[in-house]
Amino acid sequence: QQQVKQSPQSLIVQKGGISIINCAYENTAFDYFPWYQQFPGKGPALLIAIRPDVSEKKEGRFTISFNKSAKQFSLHIMDSQPGDSATYFCAAFATGNQFYFGTGTSLTVIP
Amino acid sequence: DTGVSQDPRHKITKRGQNVTFRCDPISEHNRLYWYRQTLGQGPEFLTYFQNEAQLEKSRLLSDRFSAERPKGSFSTLEIQRTEQGDSAMYLCASSLGSSGTEAFFGQGTRLTVV
Numbered sequence: 001q002q003q004v005k006q007s008p009q010s011l012i013v014q015k016g017g018i019s020i021i022n023c024a025y026e027n028t029a030f031d032y033f034p035w036y037q038q039f040p041g042k043g044p045a046l047l048i049a050i051r052p053d054v055s056e057k058k059e060g061r062f063t064i065s066f067n068k069s070a071k072q073f074s075l076h077i078m079d080s081q082p083g084d085s086a087t088y089f090c091a092a093f094a095t096g097n098q099f100y101f102g103t104g105t106s107l108t109v110i111p
Numbered sequence: 112d113t114g115v116s117q118d119p120r121h122k123i124t125k126r127g128q129n130v131t132f133r134c135d136p137i138s139e140h141n142r143l144y145w146y147r148q149t150l151g152q153g154p155e156f157l158t159y160f161q162n163e164a165q166l167e168k169s170r171l172l173s174d175r176f177s178a179e180r181p182k183g184s185f186s187t188l189e190i191q192r193t194e195q196g197d198s199a200m201y202l203c204a205s206s207l208g209s210s211g212t213e214a215f216f217g218q219g220t221r222l223t224v225v
Binding site for chain 1: 115117144146151152153154155156159167202204212213214215216217218219221
């Protein structure tokens with residue numbers, strides 16, 4: 001059973017546009033929600049993370065929106081750049097447990 | 112470089128052979144995870160350690176897989192009698208504390224079983 005559901009599977013955005021990736025979960029014990037960026041042949045790199053006590057977190061062009069009641073969270077990439085082209089994974093974590101990852105979104109930013 | 116280090120980066124082995132991978136976590140990180148990732152999929156949990164104690168092991172993990180973390184520092188993952196289905200990227204991550212926040216991944220070991 002997929003603990004974290006991620007959509008879309010792939011996304012194509014024009015340079016300067018906004019990229020939005022969505023994730024949903026069911027386990028209310030999750031208390032930490034990171035996003036990872038992965039380039040081909042590389043390990044996932046921590047991008048930004050949020051805890052459920054806040055509804056939004058912004059770091060540079062990257063923003064996480066969190067809806068605790070809906071058990072959903074999303075990554076927004078503002079002013080998307082070709083260098084942002086990568087696979088993005090959402091994840092969820094419960095204290096004392098393991099990370100559960102979504103299935104990934106392949107983002108392509110067209111110049 | 113103070114990040115998570117994995118060795119080797121690539122491994123090609125014949126079916127039936129044993130392989131061992133090494134992970135050196137970020138210094139002072141007491142939690143260490145092993146994940147497996149196949150093409151087009153998200154990382155899949157294998158096992159994790161809190162210091163030298165192996166606290167959880169995936170139920171999907173075959174008995175051919177074993178992991179150790181002696182002295183709570185580096186960790187090794189061994190796969191015995193490799194099968195073609197074991198071909199994947201094996202990822203190691205480490206974090207500080209049992210809350211597991213800010214887990215950092217290594218570059219992974221790409222295993223190909225022929």
